Amino acid sequence: MVLDYERNQSLRNDYSVDEFKHLNLLAEKFPTVQSVCSEIINLESILNLPKGTEHFLTDIHGAYETFSHVLRNASGMVRKKIDAVYQYALDEKTKRQLATLIYYPEEKLEIITKEESDLEGWYAVTLLRLIEVAKVSADKYTRSKVRKAMPEDFAYIIDELLNERNAKKEQYYNSIIRSIIDVDRANSFIIAISKFIQRLLIDRLHIIGDIFDRGPHADKVMDVIQNHHSVDIQWGNHDILWMAAATGIRASIAGVIRISARYDNLATLEDAYGINLLPLATFALKTYADDPCDAFMPINTPSENRSSTQAKLTSKMHKAIMILEMKLNGEIIRQNPEMCMDDRLLLDKIDYEKGTVTIDGRELELTDKNFPTIDPKNPYALTPEEKDLAEKLRFSFLNSERLQRHVKTLFSKGSTFLTYNSNLLYHGCIPLDDKGDFKEVTIHGKKYKGKELCEQFDLVSRRAYYNRERQDKRSRDRDYMWYLWSGADSPLFGKKKMATFERYFLNDKDAQYEASNRYYKLRDDKETCMRILEEFGLDPEKSHIINGHVPVKVGKGESPVKADGKLFVIDGGMSKPYQKVTGIAGYTLIYDSYSLILAEHAPFESRRNAIQEEIDIVSTRSMLERATDRILVGDTDNGIDIKNQIQDLNRLLEAYRKGVVKVKSVK
Structure with missing residues (x-):
């Protein structure tokens, strides 16, 4: 050549x-x-052509049923399409049934086929209705793109039904419908076209972090994300904690187990990921045999269950892993003085005879004074039993096939931030100093700030994971990957400290207070947001920041729209533990070819009620911005490509x- x-x-x-x-x-x-x-x-x-519709979700925290329903109903877009076609032609009950059929075709068909007296007639009518909904869902895409989205088994048939109906071909069209029913393929076709509609209505899915922890089914959420046709993820601090655990970082493994115990989700580790917790249970029962560990009872344990054997065992495991985590955290902090986290070294600040701890010059009484595994002269040293336990847990995390598969998905589809179609997406913050300037953070002896800081943490995390079996200088990458979970200048965390010890062992609210990075004061300021957008190479006049991490207290009048519309905080509390704080059950930001729309979701009752009672999530939609001219593919990042x-x-x-x-x- x-x-x-x-x-x-x-x-x-x-x-x-x-x-x-x-x-x-x-x-x-x-x-x-x-x-x-x-x-x-x-x-x-x-x-x-008009640009595809993007959906933005954040802080899922294992709330699989709500997350799944929001995707199935496309944040209300499915019902909107049904109304567009059948606003006056169908009654409310029929539209509800049609919508539920599209959301949950397998389960709804099982009910309908048992109850419907004229099943063939119902099939004929329903197939025609689904085709019409599919048509309006596909109308802004090329025939080629629509064809690629079709289920393989029915691609030719769906293509014909979407494009060939006219007066001259009515008999041909009806004969296709008739044949689907006659060959007993109606159920399979309904399932296929329902999923086809769901796929068309979410052209791109953005997950703005925190898939893991608190809720019980992060594994199922990850299965959905892993198989989604077009998705990106901006890592949250809870995600990076699990990613670090899968990397074999012992402190992060302890952190994952502690939070799972705190929210009574150890079954997710054992059943979903095959993590062997028997060594921890054995160690905890032996070490804390006579310790009630009351402060370590899982959150929201009903009073009638607090005396159960399982609750007591979980509490002992919870305390055992928390103490181990504090020791392992201390090991990393002491090896990395440039992290400036000495204020998190508290085990050496305890007076073990008096049962007090000194924090910020204040001597405070501990609520729990039993520390059988801590040597007061060397409080961060692991006992032989703890060393053995830590290695067994590390082996289990490194060898969990499903966990490793999910973490590889987080790396392949995720990053610390993303710029996409004039939007800057990140979970936590862009660290700012007290003056409001981009804060310089030292990593491996070199200072980074702003975009470079986020890129460096991204690089460090990837190196740490893909060198996880090497015991060389890459181990410092692992330390900085751990830092992303709770470090004061972590862009995924954004607080000056994580007061884990204080929450467990003190009743002092001042000690438990976690001051936020200056960013959280200044993100209401338009000029600050415009500087951040410029830092990431975006036009500040046309672009937006889309943020998660800190729940919006809607019930107290807080707005998700900040800085005159330059920044949107879309953490509305999808996970149930947060809903008391937010007063709602999550947001979806929708960016279509006309506008930016914020959908505010009411709490989701249950999958069962959605299917059997046809109870949908009630969503309130608010227009945030409307384009003067319709946004075309040529105006997008894909258009540039x-x-x-x-x-x-x-x-x-x-x-x-x-x-x-x-x-x-x-x-």
């Missing part, structure tokens, strides 16, 4: 060697002038016509 280039010296002024190589590779895919022209025409037409492809194809077309690149096919 290079020789061909060198034979014709006159080409040097028009094509570099690298471009010549690139054009020849492109010619393998488009081997004729006709194929190049067809692709240019196709891509040019795509640029003029397409324009670059068109530019390359035009160069190839030119090269074909000049005879510079040989036409690869005579067809």
